[in-house]
Amino acid sequence: MTKVNRARSTSPPDGGWGWMIVAGCFLVTICTRAVTRCISIFFVEFQTYFTQDYAQTAWIHSIVDCVTMLCGLGFALCYSPAIAMVGKYFSRRKALAYGIAMSGSGIGTFVLAPVVQLLIEQFSWRGALLILGGFVLNLCVCGALMRPITLKEAQTAPEQNHVCRTQKQDLKRASPCSALTKEWVQTCLCCSLQQEYSFFLMPDFIVLAVSVLFMAYGCSPLFVYLVPYALSVGVSHQQAAFLMSVLGVIDIVGNITFGWLTDRRCLKNYQYVCYLFAVALDGLCYLCLPMLQSLPLLVPFSCTFGYFDGAYVTLIPVVTAEIVGTTSLSSALGVVYFLHAVPYLVSPPIAGWLVDTTGSYTAAFLLCGFSMIFSSVLLGFARLVKKMKKTQLRFLARESDPKLQLWTNGSVAYSVASELDQKDGESVAIAMPGYNPT
Structure with a gap:
């Protein structure tokens, strides 16, 4: 096999092959997140065919999302690495690059939602799933675009580097099986792991992780229950699929425009606040949803929710990079998306149980809305405390x-x-x- 040539650069190129990485990530999000969202259209078909209630049927969507985020299996082998690669190739225009890359989820939802409904009507849900499976094979093409890049980034501490260099010189005079060899390998391995996963000791990252749990709990059920809810208030099947299309296309607008806006000089330093704003507004949309019981009212909801959903999804990698830096971005993003797993697993079944128990969607939607609002408030409060601490330290230093x-x-x-x-x-x-x- 030929040896892979790694591109070397002292800083992210912010262009060049990076745009091919963005294109690859764009296709990856279409083949993963968009296809997963379209399971909402299969929900009623599954419920009718298997004669199960809402809570039982919701496990299908939950397990797909959970395995993607939790085990590094299936879609996760493509989704997380593709997102991390964008962060390696872009710095100055990172938010815009992520906006374009993540917009694949919205574009895919816009195109696939009516197509999937048509496929179900023509070939039944089994045939539709087979055709989607063939479409997902395009992930192999996306993987071929991911060219590794080596950046000149922060290295380990000088003391650790000195120990590794000294032991490496001694290692040349030692046998491969000597105790010195084993000691050097263990020391360098510990140095590498300590640098790569040091973000676990950052209070800011811990707060972000807790916030992500609540945010992920709130965002998942809508993509499972929007179509069933629309059908329950008298909307036709085609119109319900149209709502998913509207949500998807506005999601694209949110991805790109919010990414572009937060890259402007006036908002560059407020990307963290913009993320909080987007998450909180999605939570407010949830709180209003039980009062919207007709197509003319549900379309504006889909537009608003879709826009801010695309907005905060774009900023998740940016906020993570702001907290942990680019050196540990891949590992930190892996942890952040891993934390989506448990909420994705339990939130749709819990929402389904609430629907089965109460006979309406109100309790399920309210719980999701308050969860997302709490996620935003938690991060905002943590940032406020940090600023107060900085002000106090500055005052002490001057006085x-x-x-x-x-x-x-x-x-x-x-x-x-x-x-x-x-x-x-x-x-x-x-x-x-x-x-x-x-």
């Missing part, structure tokens, strides 16, 4: 006696400076003339 602080406890002065960002660090240097950041 305290710099000479006394450095003389009596130099580690405290270093800790205060390290808590501040680069701009704050300049303020500390001005307030503390004797402070040397090196």
